[in-house]
Amino acid sequence: MVVDPEGRAPVRIGVLSAEHVHAPTYISLLASMPGAHLVGVWDDDRQRAAAAAEPVATRAFDAIEALLERVDGVVIASANSRHLRLVEIAAGAGVHILCEKPLATTVEDARAIVDACARAGVRLMTAFPTRWNPAARALESAVRSGALGTPVFLEGVNTGTMPDIHAAWFVDPVLAGGGAVTDHVVHLADLFRWILRSEVVEVYAVANRILQERFAGVETGGLVSMRFASGVSATIDCSWSKPRSYPTWGGLSVQAVGTGGAFGIDAFRQRLAVYGTRETGISWPTWGPDADREMLAEFVSMVRDDREPAVTGVDGLRAVEIVDAAYRSIAASAPVSLG
Amino acid sequence: MADGGGPGLHAGSRAVSDMRPARARTDTPLRVGVVGAGFIGETHVAAWAAEGVQAVIHDVDAGRAAALADRHGARVAESLDELFGAVDVVDVCSPTHHHAGVAIAAARPGRHVNCEKPMARTLADAEAMLAAARDAGVRLFVAHVVRFFPEYVAARAAVLAGAIGEPAVLRLTRASFRPRQPAGHWFFDHAKSGGIVLDLMIHDLDYARWIAGDVVAVHCRSASLAQPDAGVDHAVAILTHRSGAISHVSASWGYAPPIFRTALEIAGSHGLIEQDSTTTAPVTPSLLAGAAGGGLTGIADTGLAGDPFRLELAEFAKAIRDGSEARIGAADGLEALRIALAADASARTGAVVRLTQAAG
Structure with a gap:
């Protein structure tokens, strides 16, 4: 436990499920976060809970109720389709929630998650760390300050390796809710909504299953085009197009064009190029600021102050609606409207 | 390299490209207008x-022709x-909406x-x-110079060599500043130039087809940067290829x-090719000294790896001389135009345009 710099009682945080690849990162950051006390980890797989708790010597809980009665807030890091059930349990226990993205695999589930938290009177935050990435914030500032003039087009790229290297459920159509479109549209869709302060009204999307040695379980390639109520257009390349040989997991970049010129960001450009042995190959460790830490600090602060988080559950719901529209467009081979 | 037989070539180009030169000239230099x-x-x-x-x-502006001729020690035809009457080959560099008239008159x-x-400017003109x-038995080439840029040639060679397997997702980008032509210039008149889609995007529409084959559906969104006569200044097209690539x-x-x-x-089933001019x-x-803000119009750096314009014109000249194929035929130019016009139409209507090529 690390004491709050202002001497206040630490906010007690638990982690529900370590299924997601981000869980170990969150656990490690929470264990050392000023003002937070990581109470422990629960997972329906005891071994996974123990393995996740061990590196920071926190407690692995067998009973979810036992953890929930000891915390003020939880981070839910299960497979996408299991978010709703865990949200309902946590909200029922009166605990504030940070839920991993995407909020759910269907619009219905996402809405049920938002409603369950509203009914229970608990705060719900969606894990969109990109909003704390300094490059993304610089773009938001360039738009807010007027430096970019009136934005007219945003082109986003959030491509990566196929995440089955982390956990098999990522490429399971039921547990994950889909493939590359589910996995990689929401970060940029949320970032664009935030930058533009506008909602998506139309979506066109295409997808295929050629990448990753023609993996056929879910879509691996996807391109999404969207139009906002403000008139701005945007696109997202969400493909799992990085091969296993790529020096890092992937990346996130945006080229924004407005009446004042253009503004490019590459969220993970601050990296080293490390050339190892033939076996270790080339890697690109990043040295830029840690957006996950800032996001978790916001969650802890939000729980302590009992206020609306910077990224709400409704933001998570809106992103799921955009993903849903993308799948509807893929099925219809035509643009679909939204909202 | 004059393969022309990649995934993008149509049977339709045969009719023209099989024609032998009207007058074979293997001994004397080609005369070009x-x-x-x-x-x-x-x-x-x-x-x-x-x-x-x-x-x-x-x-048509004799003074402009004379000034250009002076700069290069060339002759002017009135x-x-x-x-x-003075040349074997006519190189049509007039405004887009005049291409057909000049080309047909020359043929x-x-x-x-x-x-x-x-x-x-239109499919009817291109046809x-x-x-x-075809009727005159002359060769017709369309100068899609990107097919001669060494990085684009190298990427295609890597694809053909199987380096990345089957192409799946392509992302092609061409970003520059607004050409510094005066207001009222034909370039900014959509009816004459076709705007950014027909003028700039068509380079990569052709390249996408060269890599991933025929296009069956086109969606495009575009935006204007608010200058009164600007037309469209930014556009993104999403193509679906017959192969399934996007x-x-x-x-x-x-x-x-x-x-x-x-x-x-170019992301493929078994790998990935990346290239960015900024890196x-x-x-x-x-x-x-000479720190300035660029020329009349943005243009890719062509200096060090071989001038693509020279490579292009030399390949066309060789094809005319010896009857060989060039890497791009007139039918390819027609298909690139078909995709560009579809993108332009999609940008205006918001709908997806589905394509059926003449040659199937």
């Missing part, structure tokens, strides 16, 4: 000169007929034609050009001078 003394006309005159060909120049008396991209070339093609005149950035990414420039001068 350039119609249009604007930006691309001058680029071609210079490239022809570097290839040892002193072009004859014609422009009329098209005078030009046609009729038996002149081979090299036409700057886009092939024409008439193909028919005229392409994201972006064209912009929304950046600040002097940038001209090109980027390509592969072999020379990065930062000189105080």
